[in-house]
Structure formats: structure tokens, C-alpha cells
Amino acid sequence: MVNSVSDSAFEQIYDEYSDKIYSYIFLLVHEKGAAEDLTQDTFIRAYKYMHQFNGESHIFTWLIKISRHIAIDYLRKKNRFLFIPIEHFQFGSQGETPQEIVLKGEKIEVLYTAIKKLKLSYQEVLILRKIKEFSIKDTASILNWSENKVKITTSRALASLKKELEKKGERYEEVFSNG
Amino acid sequence: MRKSSQMDEPFNELNKIYRSNRQKQQTRHRIFHAIEHSRKKKRHIVPRFLTAIFAISACFLFSYIMIFAEDILEDKVAVGSLKAENIEYIVVSPSLSDSAFSAIEYSYTKGQSIIQDPSYSMIVTEMINHAKEEEYVPVSAAKFDIMLVFSENKQLKIKLWEEKEQYFIKTLGSEQVYRLEGDEGKVFINMVRMIVPD
Numbered sequence: 387m388v389n390s391v392s393d394s395a396f397e398q399i400y401d402e403y404s405d406k407i408y409s410y411i412f413l414l415v416h417e418k419g420a421a422e423d424l425t426q427d428t429f430i431r432a433y434k435y436m437h438q439f440n441g442e443s444h445i446f447t448w449l450i451k452i453s454r455h456i457a458i459d460y461l462r463k464k465n466r467f468l469f470i471p472i473e474h475f476q477f478g479s480q481g482e483t484p485q486e487i488v489l490k491g492e493k494i495e496v497l498y499t500a501i502k503k504l505k506l507s508y509q510e511v512l513i514l515r516k517i518k519e520f521s522i523k524d525t526a527s528i529l530n531w532s533e534n535k536v537k538i539t540t541s542r543a544l545a546s547l548k549k550e551l552e553k554k555g556e557r558y559e560e561v562f563s564n565g
Numbered sequence: 566m567r568k569s570s571q572m573d574e575p576f577n578e579l580n581k582i583y584r585s586n587r588q589k590q591q592t593r594h595r596i597f598h599a600i601e602h603s604r605k606k607k608r609h610i611v612p613r614f615l616t617a618i619f620a621i622s623a624c625f626l627f628s629y630i631m632i633f634a635e636d637i638l639e640d641k642v643a644v645g646s647l648k649a650e651n652i653e654y655i656v657v658s659p660s661l662s663d664s665a666f667s668a669i670e671y672s673y674t675k676g677q678s679i680i681q682d683p684s685y686s687m688i689v690t691e692m693i694n695h696a697k698e699e700e701y702v703p704v705s706a707a708k709f710d711i712m713l714v715f716s717e718n719k720q721l722k723i724k725l726w727e728e729k730e731q732y733f734i735k736t737l738g739s740e741q742v743y744r745l746e747g748d749e750g751k752v753f754i755n756m757v758r759m760i761v762p763d
Contacts, residue, residue: 409582462654
């Protein structure tokens with residue numbers, strides 16, 4: 387690999403961002419082991435293509451873009467889906483809630499499960515905008531959408547999340563109250 | 566990044582997923598091991614890589630001479646240079662404009678579908694490989710954008726036109742138009758219409 391970054395600088399990047407990348411991937415794939423493996427793949431790929439990083443975006447945004455491709459590729463291969471309009475695709479709507487989430491308490495578990503039930507585009511925009519707190523501009527760049535689409539999809543995703551929580555018998559306000 | 570409010574507290578909780586330090590260090594070790602391994606491999610590969618380049622260049626030169634000679638001797642009609650094999654999956658999307666390409670994976674274009682099916686891939690492979698170079702340039706708007714993804718994530722991006730039951734394609738970044746064999750184009754477009762409304 388020809389590279390524009392020293393090993394020690396890259397180690398610093400790893401130390402600073404690997405936990406954040408791990409948690410992002412975890413929210414997409416919902417499995418601890420897979421999230422760790424895909425975090426590893428993200429940093430190997432980032433090292434390989436570091437010379438292509440032009441500094442136009444924050445390095446974290448660039449790493450998230452790489453990890454998103456890797457995570458979705460993993461899910462696609464795992465699910466082997468066929469003839470499914472991607473906008474309606476739901477990943478991982480089955481299965482138990484991971485222990486990492488259960489330990490956070492019932493309210494967070496309810497929110498996590500409700501997000502997981504949403505269609506993929508809603509999940510992605512909520513993870514980036516609300517959980518990872520990316521700006522509209524960065525979210526648009528990561529998802530390859532227009533900024534307007536990010537705004538509209540975020541508000542639709544929130545409305546859908548509200549419905550999902552209500553379906554579960556949880557009041558939206560209760561989940562988002564500070565108590 | 567923006568500042569969080571009280572309403573965002575539950576979301577913030579989901580931003581923190583526990584990951585043990587041991588896990589983190591093990592992954593760090595594996596990453597640097599992979600980087601080092603790749604460096605060593607690269608050092609060994611260089612001479613073979615050069616040999617391969619010479620070999621490919623020689624083959625290319627030879628086949629170029631042969632094709633040129635055959636064309637002269639047999640007045641052979643030029644055959645389209647498109648080639649597809651081992652398609653892993655296909656992304657299809659209604660074409661939104663002639664100047665933009667919408668079959669980008671996970672861009673969530675309305676109507677976009679991903680097709681991962683060997684029999685479908687076979688039909689598309691045959692269709693692409695039988696496409697003929699064409700001088701006519703379609704005047705209507707393109708119907709579908711199609712991305713073929715091959716092994717090692719290699720991609721071929723195509724725009725497809727339908728005019729009077731004739732089917733034309735063009736690869737992204739090229740001005741060369743290809744005409745599809747009548748039946749193959751029709752079968753393909755009918756299958757696409759079953760899953761992607763245009």
C-alpha cells in the first residue's frame with residue numbers, strides 16, 4: 387500500500403474514531419462480532435485509500451462513508467435479497483435485542499427496536515442525523531442525497547418512528563422525556 | 566456537528582455502544598498486521614506485476630494485429646466491444662434524466678431495485694455480449710439506468726433507450742451507442758418492467 391499517512395498518525399486516527407465507527411456499524415448490522423470485523427475492514431480500506439482523502443470533508447465523515455459501504459455490502463450478502471425495492475427493505479427486523487442495548491434500560495431498548503423496524507432509508511437518516519448528529523450537509527454527502535431530501539426524509543422518518551412507538555403502546559413523549 | 570437538546574437524550578444513548586478495550590486493541594493489532602502483510606506482499610509482487618504487464622501488452626498487440634488483418638481479409642463487420650461475465654448483481658432504476666445516472670446502489674431512487682439472480686444475470690450477460698455498435702443516436706429520453714456489478718466490485722453503468730420496439734444502450738462516459746438484439750432487449754425490458762415501473 388502506498389500511503390500519505392504515517393503509521394503513527396493512522397494509529398491516532400484509529401484511536402480517536404474506531405469506537406464511533408464501531409457504534410455506527412453496530413446500529414446497522416446489530417451484531418457485536420460483525421461490527422468489530424467490519425470496523426477492521428473499514429480501517430484497512432481507509433489506510434489503502436488514504437491518498438484519496440482530499441480534506442474536503444471531516445475525516446470522520448469520510449470514514450463513515452467507507453464504513454457505510456462495507457456494512458451495507460455485508461448485509462446485502464447476508465440477506466441475498468432478490469427483486470426487492472431497496473427503499474422498502476428492512477434489515478434485521480428479527481432477532482433478540484443485543485445485550486449492549488438491553489443494559490441501557492427499557493426506554494432505550496424500545497427506541498432501538500422501533501428504529502430497527504423502520505425501512506432502511508429511515509433507519510439510516512435517523513442514525514446519521516439524530517444519533518450520530520451529522521449536519522444536513524454531511525448526511526447528504528454520506529448518503530449521496532440532496533440536502534432537501536435529507537430534511538424531508540428525516541421528518542418522515544421521525545413521523546414513522548412516532549407511529550412505530552405508538553404501535554408498541556409507548557407514547558412518543560414518554561420515550562423522549564427526560565425522566 | 567450540532568448541539569443536542571433534551572429531546573435528543575435517548576438518541577445520544579444509542580450513540581454510545583459499549584466496546585471493550587481488549588476488543589479495540591485486538592482489532593488494532595489485526596489492522597496493522599494486515600497492512601504490514603500487504604506491504605510485504607506488494608514488494609514480492611512487483612516483478613511479477615511487470616511481467617504480467619508485458620504479457621498483456623504482447624497479447625493485446627497480437628490480437629490487435631489479428632483483428633486488423635481479419636477485417637481486411639474478410640471485410641468483417643465490427644463487433645461491439647461490450648463484454649459482460651460473472652455478474653454478481655444488477656441495480657436497476659428508472660432513468661430520471663439523460664445527464665444523470667440514478668442506479669447508484671442505496672441512493673434510494675424511487676423504483677430502484679437490486680436483482681441478484683443467476684438466471685437473470687445470464688439473460689443480461691447474453692444481451693450485453695450480443696449488443697452491436699450502432700450509428701443511430703436515440704432521440705427520446707432514456708428509460709432505465711442499469712448498473713452491473715461484477716466480482717471484485719467492478720461495475721458497468723448503462724443507460725437504456727426504447728424506441729419503436731428497438732432497444733439501445735450506452736455505457737456511462739462513452740458516446741458509442743449499441744443496439745440490443747430484438748428479442749433479448751424485449752425480454753430484458755419486460756422483466757425490468759415487472760419490478761421497476763418506468
